Amino acid sequence: MKKDRKDPVSANNAGVDLTRPKRQSRRRFLQKTGGILAASAFGAVPLRGWAADPVNIGALYPTTGSMAQIGIGCVAAARLAIEMVNDAGGIKSLGGAKLNLILSDVQSDTTVTRTETDRLITGNKLSAIHGCFASALTLIASEVAERAKVPLITGSSSDQLNKGRTYTFTPFARASQFAQAQLQMAKLVSDKPKVAVIFENTAFGTSTSNGLKELAPAEGVEIVMFEPYSAGFTDASPLINKVKSSGANALFSVSYLNDLILIVRTVKQVGLNIAINGGSGGFVIPDFYKNVGTLAESLQGVAHWNHDMDPNAEKVNAEYKKRTGEFLFEYAGGLVAQTFMIVDALERAASTDPQKVRAALSSLDVSSGYAAMAPGGKVKFGPDGKNVYGRPVGVQWQSGDLASVFPKEDARKPLMKI
Amino acid sequence: MWETVAQAVINGLLIGGIYALVSIGVTLIFGVVKIVNFAQGEFVMIGMYISFFLSNQFGIDPLLSLLVSMPVLFVFGVLIQHFLIRRVLGPNDMPQIFLTFALSLLLLNLALMLFTANYRTVHTSYSDEALHIGGLYIPVAKLIAFVVAMLLSGALWVFLHVTDLGKAMRAAAQNRDVAMLMGINPNRVFCVALGIALALAGAAGSLLMPFYSAYPFVGQVFVLMAFVAVVLGTLGNVIGALIASLMMGIAESLGIQYVGADSGLIVVFAMLLLTLAFKPTGLGGGKAR
Numbered sequence: 223m224k225k226d227r228k229d230p231v232s233a234n235n236a237g238v239d240l241t242r243p244k245r246q247s248r249r250r251f252l253q254k255t256g257g258i259l260a261a262s263a264f265g266a267v268p269l270r271g272w273a274a275d276p277v278n279i280g281a282l283y284p285t286t287g288s289m290a291q292i293g294i295g296c297v298a299a300a301r302l303a304i305e306m307v308n309d310a311g312g313i314k315s316l317g318g319a320k321l322n323l324i325l326s327d328v329q330s331d332t333t334v335t336r337t338e339t340d341r342l343i344t345g346n347k348l349s350a351i352h353g354c355f356a357s358a359l360t361l362i363a364s365e366v367a368e369r370a371k372v373p374l375i376t377g378s379s380s381d382q383l384n385k386g387r388t389y390t391f392t393p394f395a396r397a398s399q400f401a402q403a404q405l406q407m408a409k410l411v412s413d414k415p416k417v418a419v420i421f422e423n424t425a426f427g428t429s430t431s432n433g434l435k436e437l438a439p440a441e442g443v444e445i446v447m448f449e450p451y452s453a454g455f456t457d458a459s460p461l462i463n464k465v466k467s468s469g470a471n472a473l474f475s476v477s478y479l480n481d482l483i484l485i486v487r488t489v490k491q492v493g494l495n496i497a498i499n500g501g502s503g504g505f506v507i508p509d510f511y512k513n514v515g516t517l518a519e520s521l522q523g524v525a526h527w528n529h530d531m532d533p534n535a536e537k538v539n540a541e542y543k544k545r546t547g548e549f550l551f552e553y554a555g556g557l558v559a560q561t562f563m564i565v566d567a568l569e570r571a572a573s574t575d576p577q578k579v580r581a582a583l584s585s586l587d588v589s590s591g592y593a594a595m596a597p598g599g600k601v602k603f604g605p606d607g608k609n610v611y612g613r614p615v616g617v618q619w620q621s622g623d624l625a626s627v628f629p630k631e632d633a634r635k636p637l638m639k640i
Numbered sequence: 641m642w643e644t645v646a647q648a649v650i651n652g653l654l655i656g657g658i659y660a661l662v663s664i665g666v667t668l669i670f671g672v673v674k675i676v677n678f679a680q681g682e683f684v685m686i687g688m689y690i691s692f693f694l695s696n697q698f699g700i701d702p703l704l705s706l707l708v709s710m711p712v713l714f715v716f717g718v719l720i721q722h723f724l725i726r727r728v729l730g731p732n733d734m735p736q737i738f739l740t741f742a743l744s745l746l747l748l749n750l751a752l753m754l755f756t757a758n759y760r761t762v763h764t765s766y767s768d769e770a771l772h773i774g775g776l777y778i779p780v781a782k783l784i785a786f787v788v789a790m791l792l793s794g795a796l797w798v799f800l801h802v803t804d805l806g807k808a809m810r811a812a813a814q815n816r817d818v819a820m821l822m823g824i825n826p827n828r829v830f831c832v833a834l835g836i837a838l839a840l841a842g843a844a845g846s847l848l849m850p851f852y853s854a855y856p857f858v859g860q861v862f863v864l865m866a867f868v869a870v871v872l873g874t875l876g877n878v879i880g881a882l883i884a885s886l887m888m889g890i891a892e893s894l895g896i897q898y899v900g901a902d903s904g905l906i907v908v909f910a911m912l913l914l915t916l917a918f919k920p921t922g923l924g925g926g927k928a929r
Contacts, residue, residue: 286749286752286757287757287857288757288857290752290756290757291756291757291758291759291855294756294757420901423902449900449901450900450901450902451896451901451902452901452902452904452905454861455861455904456655456658456852456861456862456865457651457654457655457892457893459647459651459654459655459779459782459893460648460651460652460892460893460894460896460897460901460904461896461901463644463647463648463651463897464896464897464901467644479759480759480853480855483759483761483853484851484852484853487767487768487851488779490768491768491769491770491777491779492770492777493770493772493777509758509759513759513760513761513853514761515763517768
């Protein structure tokens, strides 16, 4: 830690000492000494010099466009997290520097995400970024952040985010892990699970469902139907018609909210008796229950975060509920934890320099406090930016609330069978 | 096998009825006023929100709220024609395109501001019900929507062919200049055409509400299908748009069943391209009816 802090200062001195005298030794004597004086003065009081400046944290979320509804919830949680940090005294190793959240609306659009990420990074001195909820958007933002050498921490689940990137950190379960959890949950419901997999043809849908397909044989689950669909359809009937003719006894739907509502309603209309696992995405947010109502009861899903996981999560949930009237959903809860991971890194880096924050994030190792709010309660990043302890939590809608039911260590309520 | 095909056709027909209400509105406006209304989808959205709030606040069934949403949107259409579109009707198309496009953006963002991006659904007693006939099922809400959509389309046909105003409208569609020479007041005819088109969009919104969620972007989903239907069924041809919409619904449904669930639209667009290749004026022929 100490070494980190001294490094730039000595480099600074060396630069002034070595290059300048060679060129104009006498004529610029005064300027040279002035430069050295300035440099050493800077080196002598680095902490106080930076303490006055807040630490800029970028937040990229879609607050308009088709994903706006979740994006707005994310922003509320991001603000809450920043307040929690600042009320507790800010970053102590930076003399109590406050966090400053710089929000940017990525408009649920990949092109806009690219330009907005670029604008956010070039227009502000950022120490770290979190975002963007949807994997398709996060993939773009992480590319831009990678090039600009600013660390990005995200709850997005696409496994692609862990490939060829050194500035991207994913503290929560990956899409492939979601798949395994879903398959294991199917075995809890039926001894001979025959699963129909339907998924939206996006980065999120494809990576999640490919994970399901690859892992199914090893888990002893038969996949009888595997079908992508275009997100935002007008009618789920043809799709459910197809599920019906496949003879499946469990349905995995990898979808965002609106499609999933149509799917659940249509399954009911068809009179299909099938265990539905909605995965994550639109399934694990309060709006789902509001829209589907009692039809949602006993539907299963997987999440990378749930509000009943540990006392800290419950505390944050209570505060979020007070502000928004809804429980703290998966992605928003996860990003509160992410903010505290950035805080932990900032404390250890004692610098706002994004590259030092990245270095500190890569050596993060927490098992208590708000930063450790994750299934399993531990966060430590591997070389690919993946949390080595990351795992998903199986959830089920029970009387209007989302209860953790799987695996055993994380279960807070027993699984209801249909 | 046959059961699956029959079910796919039923599903397609039912959603095709909704596409028809939207596309008839677009084609009517194009046929009579000769402008492309890019904001048609947003009027469906407004219709949905009207039904949602009536149901949510006063417990009025979405189908009954048809009686509110249609007149409200009719008046809306007349006002838009009188105060906005009338001013840009000239030899140049660009201002008209920008006007309706701007209207679409304005309404969309206004809805986003007023109602937020949340999905709103209405639960009715028949929302999740279905008629089971043999191995087939017909969702009640969609069946009602389809029947009402067909009744409204029929009523429009009668209006266009029997009443003087309807005939005047068809005359204006066929040749605006000659119609004016025959003493038809174009502004009055245009106002009514806009009103009817928007009322149909409002009806589509109300009929959708029992089984589809309302959100600010909902119109975009339907307006794409409507534009395809309008081109497929010949621009300005009401019956053509109706038949094309039903065909597209069936094509989409069969495409999902037999090609792939993400290929429904591919089948629809393939159908459009083939039609245009062999019959460039669309299925309805060259005449506007």
